[in-house]
Amino acid sequence: MIETSLFESEHLRLSSVDVDKDAPIESLWTYDLNYARHIDRSLARPRTMFEMKRYYQTLQKGQEKNELVHFAVRRRADDRLVGFWRLDGIEWANGVAHLQMAIGDAQQRCYEAELLMLALRYAFDELNLYRLQAWVPEHDRTAQTLYVEQGGFTLEGRRRLADFYAGRLWDVLMYGLLRPEWQASRVEVTA
Numbered sequence: 080m081i082e083t084s085l086f087e088s089e090h091l092r093l094s095s096v097d098v099d100k101d102a103p104i105e106s107l108w109t110y111d112l113n114y115a116r117h118i119d120r121s122l123a124r125p126r127t128m129f130e131m132k133r134y135y136q137t138l139q140k141g142q143e144k145n146e147l148v149h150f151a152v153r154r155r156a157d158d159r160l161v162g163f164w165r166l167d168g169i170e171w172a173n174g175v176a177h178l179q180m181a182i183g184d185a186q187q188r189c190y191e192a193e194l195l196m197l198a199l200r201y202a203f204d205e206l207n208l209y210r211l212q213a214w215v216p217e218h219d220r221t222a223q224t225l226y227v228e229q230g231g232f233t234l235e236g237r238r239r240l241a242d243f244y245a246g247r248l249w250d251v252l253m254y255g256l257l258r259p260e261w262q263a264s265r266v267e268v269t270a
Contacts, residue, residue, distance in 0.1 A: 090155055092152075117179060175212070234252055
């Protein structure tokens, strides 16, 4: 019997997307180009509510094909949307997926570590994945700290000068986490 909910943590709850309620909120977050880059790596730009609805439809098709898993992230206290997390590029035969997550509500970014732990627990305990990978632009020091110090990810490589941001090219850092590494870190925390 699982003692811990896969969909809830102390402050957060994972849910499906509510297209009509979430699209207007998330479209406003896309004016923050750092958030917009999490939605579309090829072109960060503000999106209208209708574009967000089409984006959700694309995600739904991917979920129906078992190519990705996508959750809206809400605060438990008031059910307010604060961000998303997803596993993309899932290779079920190899137990591998690419982890993406973002909190769009700037006042709720204090929950990023909590969201990462919730995502890891779902990916490893429920989906039985063996390896997660995350790509982080070199200029995003906050994400680097989150994945390495909070999540236990290891820097495995870099794509040189592959991310254009703030008028220059930056490397993209490629991090990975294996299930045995994550399980070992959980034992250390509970011991």
